[in-house]
Amino acid sequence: MTYKTLNLVAKVRYNSKCETAGGEAVMQVHILASGSTGNVALFKFGNTRILVDVGISTRRIENKLALLGVRAGDLDGVLITHEHTDHIKGLDVFIRRYHLPVFARGATWEAIPCRDKLPAECCNTIDKEFCIGGVALEAFSIPHDAADPVGFAFHYRQKKWVMATDIGMITENILKALTGAQLAVLESNHDREMLINGPYPRFLKQRIMGRYGHLSNHDTASILERIAPQKQMQVFLAHLSQQNNNPTLAYNTVSQILARKGCHPGEDIKLHLTYPDAITSYRG
Numbered sequence: 001m002t003y004k005t006l007n008l009v010a011k012v013r014y015n016s017k018c019e020t021a022g023g024e025a026v027m028q029v030h031i032l033a034s035g036s037t038g039n040v041a042l043f044k045f046g047n048t049r050i051l052v053d054v055g056i057s058t059r060r061i062e063n064k065l066a067l068l069g070v071r072a073g074d075l076d077g078v079l080i081t082h083e084h085t086d087h088i089k090g091l092d093v094f095i096r097r098y099h100l101p102v103f104a105r106g107a108t109w110e111a112i113p114c115r116d117k118l119p120a121e122c123c124n125t126i127d128k129e130f131c132i133g134g135v136a137l138e139a140f141s142i143p144h145d146a147a148d149p150v151g152f153a154f155h156y157r158q159k160k161w162v163m164a165t166d167i168g169m170i171t172e173n174i175l176k177a178l179t180g181a182q183l184a185v186l187e188s189n190h191d192r193e194m195l196i197n198g199p200y201p202r203f204l205k206q207r208i209m210g211r212y213g214h215l216s217n218h219d220t221a222s223i224l225e226r227i228a229p230q231k232q233m234q235v236f237l238a239h240l241s242q243q244n245n246n247p248t249l250a251y252n253t254v255s256q257i258l259a260r261k262g263c264h265p266g267e268d269i270k271l272h273l274t275y276p277d278a279i280t281s282y283r284g
Contacts, residue, residue, distance in 0.1 A: 026044065026045075026046060026283070027044065027045055027156060027157075027159065027161065027183075027283070027284045028042075028043070028044040028281065028282065028283045028284070029041060029042070029043050029044075029161065029183065029185065029236070029281065029282050030042040030044075030064075030068055030279055030280070030281045031185065031236055031238065031274045031275075031279065031280045031281070032056070032061065032064040032065075032279055033055065033056050033060070033064075033275075033276055033277065034165075034236075034238045034239055034240070034274035034275065034276065034280075035086075035239060035240055035241070035242055035274075035275070035276040036086055036239070036241055036242060036243075037056075037086060037242070037276050038055035038056035038060075038086050038089055038276065039053045039055040039056075039086055039087050039165065039238075039239065040052070040053055040054060040055055040056055040061055040064075040090075041053065041163060041185060042065065042068065042070065043154060043161065043163075045133070045134070045135045045154065045156040045157075046133075046134060046156075047133075048076050048132060048133035048134060048135050049070060049074060049075045049076050050075070050076060050077050050078075050079060050132055050135065050154075051075050051077070051078045051079070052078075052079045052081065052152065052163055053079070053080060053081055053087040053088070054078060054080075054087070054088055054089065054090040054091040054094050054095075055085070055086045055087045055088065055089050055090065056089060056090055057089065057090050057093075058072075058090045058093040058094045058097060060090075061090060061094060064279060067279065068279070068281075072094070072097075072098050072100075073098050073100075075098070075100055076101075076132050076133050077100065077101045077102070077103060077132040078091075078094075078095070078100050078101070078102045078103070079102075079103050079104070079137075079152055080102060080103065080104035080108060080112070081149060081150055081151065081152070081163075081165070081166065082108055082144060082146035082147065082148070082149035082150070082166060083108050083111040083112045083113075083146055083147060084146055084166070087166075088112060088114075091112070091114060091118075092114035092117055092118065095118050095119070095122055096117065096118065096119070099119060099122060100122060101122055101124055101132075102118070102122050102123055102124060103124045103125075103126045103130065103132075104123075104124075104125070104126065105125065105126060105127075105139065105147070105148040105150060106125045106148070107147040107148035108146070108147050108148050108149075108150075109123060109125060110147065111146070111147040126139050127139070128140070134156070135154055135155065135156050136154075136155040136156070137152055137153065137154055137155070138152065138153040138155070138177070139151075139152055140152075140153065140164075140173055140174070140176075140177045141173055142164060142166065142167050142168075142171075142173070142174060143167060143168040143169050143171060143211055143212050144166045144167060144168055144212050144213070145168070145207065145212040145213070146166070149166060151163055151164030151165070151167075151174065151177060152164075153177050153181070159182050160180055160181045160182060161181060161182065161183040161184070162177055162178050162181045162183070162184045162185070162186075163184070163185040164177065164178065164184065164185070164186055164187065165185065165186070165187040165238050165239040166187060166214065166239065167187050167214065167215045167219075168210060168211045168212040168213045168214065168215075169211045169212075169219075170215075170219060170222065170223055170226075174223070175223065175226055175227055178223065178227045179227045179228070180230065181227075181229075181230065181233065182230050182233060182234065182284070183233065183234040183235070183236075183282065183284065184233070184234070184235050184236070185236040185238050185274075186215075186220055186223065186224075186235055186236065186237065186238060187214060187215045187220065187238055187239045188215060188216075188217050188220040188237035188238065188239070188240060188245070188250045188254060189208070189214035189215055189216065189239050189240065189241050189244075189245065190208060190214060190216050190217070190240075190241045190244040190245045191216065191217055191244060191245050191249055191250075191253065192209070192216045192217075192218065194243075194244045194245060194249075195208060195209065195216075195241075195244040198243060198244055199243070200243070200244070208241075208244075214239070214241075217245065217249070217250050217253035217254055218253065218257065220237065220250075220254055221253065221254045221257035221258055222257075224254070224258060224263070224269065225257070225258060225261050225263065229263065229268065229269050231268065232268070232269070232270060233268075233269045233270070234270050234272065234282050234284065235269060235270065235271050235272065236272045236273075236274050236280065236282075237250050237251065237254060237271060237272065237273055237274060238274045239274075240273075240274065240275075242276065247273040247275070250273070251271055251273055254271060255271060
């Protein structure tokens with residue numbers, strides 16, 4: 001199968017699609033589902049709507065978008081971070097039903113099982129920089145046990161929002177992407193003690209804690225501490241394990257570590273929780 005390759009874009013051309021009726025930019029993020037059972041997020045910049053990952057069924061996505069007043073067919077693009085099932089479960093049906101443009105790295109396309117079922121004209125291969133509507137995007141590499149996993153930085157009206165999950169270890173690449181961001185959807189997958197003492201087999205524990213696995217709550221706090229977050233930075237703690245973490249523990253662990261370092265959640269930084277079923281939103 002042949003995929004379209006996007007040319008790198010150094011400069012963004014803003015058009016009327018990126019404006020509201022009043023001429024002011026509106027930026028929103030809605031985490032539709034987050035966790036090992038499936039991941040989907042909706043980003044809105046002006047009138048440009050971008051879905052990140054399609055890790056739940058098409059029907060569930062449709063229902064969640066409807067609650068937000070968004071029709072699936074009106075989306076401007078779908079981004080794929082990597083090919084694991086909890087990020088592409090609904091991709092086949094969703095794209096064939098709505099014929100939307102999908103953006104992923106070349107190696108990721110090769111690893112997606114349903115790739116040959118998708119309309120060729122919908123499949124776009126990305127490198128590092130590209131645009132959707134009036135939004136400039138950067139795809140940055142992350143360490144995870146997938147073909148070519150990425151996070152995404154969204155640039156719109158001199159603001160930067162970032163999504164980075166499924167991260168095995170902290171890298172300079174990730175710190176650079178997050179530095180200066182006003183909002184981040186950032187993995188806080190597990191509590192190390194819960195994982196070590198939990199029922200998972202040894203090989204799976206080693207994978208999760210390994211260099212290409214997932215971030216612990218402590219790792220997430222360490223990232224936030226190191227990037228010197230923007231005043232009132234919004235941070236969504238994402239991809240929480242249902243077996244080796246819980247929302248209260250993730251929130252308290254990250255909050256307490258940051259507070260000891262002089263960064264006070266609620267004042268310097270605002271933490272948001274995410275869930276497998278409930279929608280979590282921010283409008284900025």
